[in-house]
Amino acid sequence: MIIAVALPRFSLHIALLTHRVPVDALAALAPRPDAPQHVGVCTPHAAARGVRAGLRVAEAIARCPELLLLPPDPDATAAAHERLLSRLEHLGAAVVSDTPGEACFAADGLLRLHGGYEVLIRRVHAVLPVGAMGRIGVAPTRFVAQQAAHHAPTQLPCIVTRDEMAAFLAPLSMHALPISAPRAQGFWDVGIRTIGAVAALTRGAALEHLGRNELRAWHIARGEDDEPLLPRTPPQPLRVHVRFDEPVDTLATIEIAARILLEELARTARTRGTSLRGLILRARLIGHSSWTREIALRDATTDVARLTLATLPLLTHIPAPIEELAIDADASGGQIAQQLSLASLARDERARRTHEAVAHIRAAMGDGAVMRAIPLETWSDLPERQWALIPYSSSPSHIPRE
Amino acid sequence: MGTHSLQQLTIPHPTRVICAPNGVPHAVDIAGRRRTVVAVRDQWIAQDRWWTDDPIERHFYELIVDPGRVVFVFCELRSSEWFLYGHPRAAAG
Numbered sequence: 001m002i003i004a005v006a007l008p009r010f011s012l013h014i015a016l017l018t019h020r021v022p023v024d025a026l027a028a029l030a031p032r033p034d035a036p037q038h039v040g041v042c043t044p045h046a047a048a049r050g051v052r053a054g055l056r057v058a059e060a061i062a063r064c065p066e067l068l069l070l071p072p073d074p075d076a077t078a079a080a081h082e083r084l085l086s087r088l089e090h091l092g093a094a095v096v097s098d099t100p101g102e103a104c105f106a107a108d109g110l111l112r113l114h115g116g117y118e119v120l121i122r123r124v125h126a127v128l129p130v131g132a133m134g135r136i137g138v139a140p141t142r143f144v145a146q147q148a149a150h151h152a153p154t155q156l157p158c159i160v161t162r163d164e165m166a167a168f169l170a171p172l173s174m175h176a177l178p179i180s181a182p183r184a185q186g187f188w189d190v191g192i193r194t195i196g197a198v199a200a201l202t203r204g205a206a207l208e209h210l211g212r213n214e215l216r217a218w219h220i221a222r223g224e225d226d227e228p229l230l231p232r233t234p235p236q237p238l239r240v241h242v243r244f245d246e247p248v249d250t251l252a253t254i255e256i257a258a259r260i261l262l263e264e265l266a267r268t269a270r271t272r273g274t275s276l277r278g279l280i281l282r283a284r285l286i287g288h289s290s291w292t293r294e295i296a297l298r299d300a301t302t303d304v305a306r307l308t309l310a311t312l313p314l315l316t317h318i319p320a321p322i323e324e325l326a327i328d329a330d331a332s333g334g335q336i337a338q339q340l341s342l343a344s345l346a347r348d349e350r351a352r353r354t355h356e357a358v359a360h361i362r363a364a365m366g367d368g369a370v371m372r373a374i375p376l377e378t379w380s381d382l383p384e385r386q387w388a389l390i391p392y393s394s395s396p397s398h399i400p401r402e
Numbered sequence: 403m404g405t406h407s408l409q410q411l412t413i414p415h416p417t418r419v420i421c422a423p424n425g426v427p428h429a430v431d432i433a434g435r436r437r438t439v440v441a442v443r444d445q446w447i448a449q450d451r452w453w454t455d456d457p458i459e460r461h462f463y464e465l466i467v468d469p470g471r472v473v474f475v476f477c478e479l480r481s482s483e484w485f486l487y488g489h490p491r492a493a494a495g
Contacts, residue, residue, distance in 0.1 A: 242408065244408065245410070253408075256408075257408065371409070373411055376408075380450070381446075381448035381450060382448060382450055382458065382460075383412045383474065383487055384410050384411075384412045384413060384414060384487075386411075386412075387411040387412065388408040388409060388410060388411055389408070389409040389410070389411050390408060390409070
C-alpha cells in the first residue's frame with residue numbers, strides 16, 4: 001500500500017504564517033511581479049466570497065474588496081517542504097514528492113518497524129505540521145493514494161482498498177488525471193467529465209483521445225497504475241548565507257557576496273570529500289518576500305569557476321533589493337578526482353605559501369585577523385558604501401597573476 | 403556552515419562638534435579630547451536613498467584639526483547629529 005500526505009493550500013499557509021495573518025482571513029496569494037497578474041490560492045473564507053485561484057487581481061478585488069493579497073514566499077515554502085520530507089524520512093520512509101506540501105511512500109517495508117498500519121499512520125500524522133490541516137490517504141497505487149489524501153477529512157486517514165478503487169475514482173473530476181490541457185478540453189467537449197467516464201472507455205477509444213504518450217492516464221483511471229515509486233536520495237544539505245546591514249540593490253555587491261558563498265561551499269564540500277550536485281539560490285527581499293532559483297549542475301563539482309558561471313547570470317533576475325542572500329547546496333556528489341600537474345608553477349608555489357601564512361595568522365589571531373578590502377559602490381557619495389571588508393581567501397581567484 | 407557578513411570598512415561614529423555661528427565646525431571631540439578645526443578642506447552635501455522611507459541627507463566636512471590631522475565628519479541634516487569617520491582613537495592620532 002502507498003501512503004500519501006497532502007497539506008492543502010501549503011504555499012498560502014506559509015505566507016499566512018510569514019505575514020502573521022489569521023487563517024480565517026480574507027486572503028489570497030499575490031502574483032509575482034514578473035508573472036501575469038492573477039491571484040493564487042485563497043483561503044476558504046475568500047473562496048466563499050467568489051475568489052478563486054487564477055482570477056485576475058482586479059476581478060478578485062471587485063468580488064471581495066477586503067481581500068488581502070500576500071506575496072508568496074517560495075523560500076520559506078521550500079524550507080517547510082524539505083522539513084516535512086525530512087521528518088517522513090526519519091520514520092524510515094523512502095519519500096517521493098513532486099509538489100510542495102505533498103509526499104507519498106510505500107508503507108510495506110515500514111509496517112513491521114512501526115507495528116502495523118494504525119501506529120504508522122498515527123506517527124505520520126504526528127510529523128505533519130501543527131495547524132496545517134494535513135491529510136493522509138492510503139491506497140494500493142500512488143495516484144489513488146494522492147486523491148484519497150486530497151479528499152480525506154483532517155483528522156482521519158482515507159483508506160481505499162483495491163476493491164474500492166473503481167468506486168472511489170469514478171465520481172472524481174477527470175482534471176485530476178495527469179493529462180495535458182488540450183486532451184482534457186477534448187474530453188470535456190465530448191462530455192467526459194469524470195475519471196469513471198475515462199475508465200469506461202475502451203482501449204481503442206482511449207488511444208484515440210489521449211494518444212500513445214498520455215495513455216497512462218487511462219490506465220491510472222482504471223486503477224492500473226503499476227509504475228514503481230522512485231524515491232529521492234535524501235540530500236546532504238550545505239547552507240551558507242550572508243546578511244546585509246541594509247537592503248542591497250546593486251548587482252555588483254550581490255555578485256561579490258555570491259562569490260564568497262560559493263567559495264565557502266566548495267571549500268566545505270572538498271573538506272568533506274564530496275562535491276555539489278545542485279544549488280538553490282535564495283534571496284530574502286525587502287517586504288517579507290523572497291526569491292528562489294534552483295540550479296541543477298550537469299556534473300557534480302567543487303570548481304568555483306563553474307559554480308560561479310552557473311550562478312551569477314541568475315542574480316540579474318532578483319526583482320527587488322535584498323536583505324539576505326543564501327545558497328543551499330546538495331553535497332551528495334562523489335569525490336572529484338584531482339588531476340595533478342607534473343610541473344609546479346611559481347604562481348602555485350606563491351599561492352601555497354600565502355595560504356599557509358594566512359592559516360598561521362588565523363590560528364594565532366582568529367578568523368577576522370586577515371581581511372580583504374573590496375570595492376562595492378565606489379561611485380557612492382557615502383564613504384561607508386564605497387568599500388567593504390570580506391574574509392581573505394587564498395583561493396586562486398584572489399591571488400594576483402604574474 | 404558559516405555565516406558571512408560584509409563588514410564596513412569605514413564606519414561613522416557619533417561625535418560632538420562645536421560650530422561657529424555660520425554653522426561651520428569650529429571644534430571636534432575626538433576620543434574625549436577637543437580638537438580645534440584649523441581649516442575646512444572641503445565640504446559637500448550628499449542626498450541618497452531618497453526613494454525609500456529612510457532617506458539620507460548629510461553635510462560632509464573634510465577638516466584639518468589641531469595638530470594637523472585630516473578627519474571626515476558629517477552632520478545628519480534630518481536629526482542634526484554629528485558623526486566622525488573611522489575609529490575615534492585612530493582619528494586622534
